[in-house]
Structures are given as C-alpha cells and as structure tokens.
Amino acid sequence: MFQEVxxxxxxxxxxxxxxxxxxxxxxxxxxxxxxxxxxxxxTILVKDRAGTAVAxxxxxxxxxxLKQVASGxxxxxxxxxxxxxxNGTYIAYLSWGSNRTFTTITVAGDTSATxxxxxxxxxxxxxxxxxxxxxxxxxxxxxxxxxxxxTVKGNALIYSSKNLNITFPKEVAxxxxxxxxKNVTYDGSVSEANEISLTMSKDYEVKPLYExxxxxxxxxxxxxxxxxxxxxxxxxxxxFAGKAAKKTLIKHRVREFRFVxxxxxx
Numbered sequence: 001m002f003q004e005v006x007x008x009x010x011x012x013x014x015x016x017x018x019x020x021x022x023x024x025x026x027x028x029x030x031x032x033x034x035x036x037x038x039x040x041x042x043t044i045l046v047k048d049r050a051g052t053a054v055a056x057x058x059x060x061x062x063x064x065x066l067k068q069v070a071s072g073x074x075x076x077x078x079x080x081x082x083x084x085x086x087n088g089t090y091i092a093y094l095s096w097g098s099n100r101t102f103t104t105i106t107v108a109g110d111t112s113a114t115x116x117x118x119x120x121x122x123x124x125x126x127x128x129x130x131x132x133x134x135x136x137x138x139x140x141x142x143x144x145x146x147x148x149x150x151t152v153k154g155n156a157l158i159y160s161s162k163n164l165n166i167t168f169p170k171e172v173a174x175x176x177x178x179x180x181x182k183n184v185t186y187d188g189s190v191s192e193a194n195e196i197s198l199t200m201s202k203d204y205e206v207k208p209l210y211e212x213x214x215x216x217x218x219x220x221x222x223x224x225x226x227x228x229x230x231x232x233x234x235x236x237x238x239x240f241a242g243k244a245a246k247k248t249l250i251k252h253r254v255r256e257f258r259f260v261x262x263x264x265x266x
Contacts, residue, residue: 041110042082046074046094049118053078057096059115061105062148064089085111091140091148094159100152101159102140122159123166123186123204125152130212131179134172139165160200167195168208179210 042061046054057074061082069090072080085107094101094115103120105113127134133154140148141163158164172179183192186206198204 040083040085040087040107042085042090042105042107043112044074044080044082044092044105045112045114046078046080047114047116047118051116051118054096057094057099060093061085062091062093064091064142064147066148091142093140093148093150098155099157099159100138100150102138102148102164103159103161104142117159120159120161121200121203122157123164123198123200123206125156125158125166125206125208127155127208127210131172131174131210134169134179134208134210136169136208137165137167139167141165160198163200164198165195166198166206170194172210173215176215177212178215179212182209182211184208 044059046057046059048054053074055074055076055078057078057080059072059074059080060068061070063069069085070082072082074080087107087109089104089106092101092103092105092113092115094103099117101115101117101120103115105111125136135151135153138150138152138158139146140150140160142148144163146165152158158166168181168184170181181194183190184194184196184206185191186196186198186204194208196206198206
C-alpha cells in the first residue's frame with residue numbers, strides 16, 4: 001500500500017514537471033517571432049528641386065552588401081513606407097521619369113527620412129544627335145568603393161549624395177550604322193576617355209559626343225573599286241540595252257519592208 005502511494009506521488013510530480021515544461025515551451029515559441037522581427041518602420045518623403053512632393057517615384061532599398069531589402073512607390077503625397085527594417089545604413093535608389101537618385105539613409109528605430117533633390121547635387125547627362133538613346137553605366141560610390149551599379153538610357157538627371165562614375169560605351173551598333181564615342185564634355189573640359197568620375201560637390205553638365213559611321217568600315221580603295229564596279233555595271237547595262245533596242249528596231253523595219261513589198265506585188 002505504501003509503495004503504491006509513493007508511486008502515485010512520483011507520477012504526479014512527473015506530470016506536473018511535464019506540464020510546466022510544455023507551458024514554458026509554448027510561451028517561448030509564441031514570443032520568439034515577436035523578438036526576432038525587427039519591427040522598425042522607415043518612412044521616406046520625396047521632394048523635387050521646387051520643394052514639391054513627388055508622386056509615383058519608384059524607390060528600391062539596398063543594404064551595403066547590395067541585397068535588395070524593400071521597394072515601393074511614393075503615394076500622392078510623396079511618401080512611401082517600408083516596414084520590418086533592421087537598424088543600419090541603406091542605399092535608396094530612386095527613379096521617376098528621367099530622374100535617377102542615389103543616396104544613403106541610416107535607420108535607427110522607427111525612422112523618417114526626406115529625399116530632397118534641392119539638397120542633392122546632380123549630373124545632367126545630355127546626349128546629342130545623331131543618337132540619343134545610348135545605354136550607359138552609373139556607379140555609386142560609398143566610402144570610395146563602388147557599391148551600386150545601374151544602367152541608364154538616354155538623357156537623364158542623376159542626383160547623388162556620394163561620388164559617381166559614369167561609363168559610356170565606346171561603340172553602339174545600329175545597322176547599317178555604328179556610333180563611335182569621340183569625347184565627353186563636363187566640368188568645363190573635354191575628355192576623350194569614355195569613363196568619368198564626378199565628385200558630387202556641385203552640379204555637372206555632361207555631354208558625350210558620338211560620330212556616325214558605317215556598320216562595316218570600308219577602306220577608300222575598296223569604296224573606289226565598288227564605285228567603279230557600279231559605274232561599269234551601269235555602262236554595260238546601257239550598252240546591252242541599246243543593242244537589244246537596235247535589234248528590235250531592225251526586226252520591226254524588216255517586217256514593215258516585207259509587208260509593203262507584199263502589198264506592191266498584189
């Protein structure tokens with residue numbers, strides 16, 4: 001009897017310990033997601049150089065390892081909100097219309113930031129005729145290291161809070177022509193290098209120049225030979241056309257002569 005009571009007490013203790021363990025595990029699992037989630041909100045307002053809120057601007061948020069963290073579109077009031085963002089420094093890449101913007105934002109708890117284009121210097125890239133839709137590369141530098149690279153097409157206003165590298169293609173092929181890079185004008189000087197580095201402490205006017213040539217380069221002697229062949233072909237064509245016309249005329253006259261002679265005989 002005494003042994004049975006002892007056994008029941010021991011079983012009761014085991015059940016109590018097991019119940020407490022399960023309860024602790026449930027509480028821990030319920031609390032873990034809340035503790036793991038960053039829970040910080042980043043709100044960004046975008047303003048143009050006139051101080052007007054920009055609606056419909058696309059913003060992509062990257063961390064410093066170039067991993068895309070979030071993306072969104074500004075609303076009619078110029079705001080976009082990102083949730084569950086960790087503390088740290090991020091690159092915000094903004095685009096709308098012909099405008100491109102690179103800037104950094106530091107998140108420390110719930111954060112509000114403003115991308116005010118009147119406070120950021122820009123490079124106004126203008127590509128003149130004969131071609132205006134060239135694609136070129138823009139590199140955003142952070143601590144003097146290229147941290148983000150984007151392809152931009154055609155004329156653009158590129159705003160940046162950090163220094164930039166811009167690389168234009170040496171050649172653009174569009175049959176039957178190709179467009180060859182000649183030089184780029186910026187900062188009051190002309191450079192024949194197709195890559196430029198801009199210290200974004202002021203605004204820049206950047207104008208690359210391209211020259212149009214044939215898709216396949218033709219040496220002068222080859223062009224002269226082709227011209228000679230073409231002219232010769234035309235001369236021969238006219239010669240044989242003349243001979244054929246003369247032969248036809250002779251046949252026609254012979255038929256007329258025979259017809260007249262036959263009538264006279266009758």
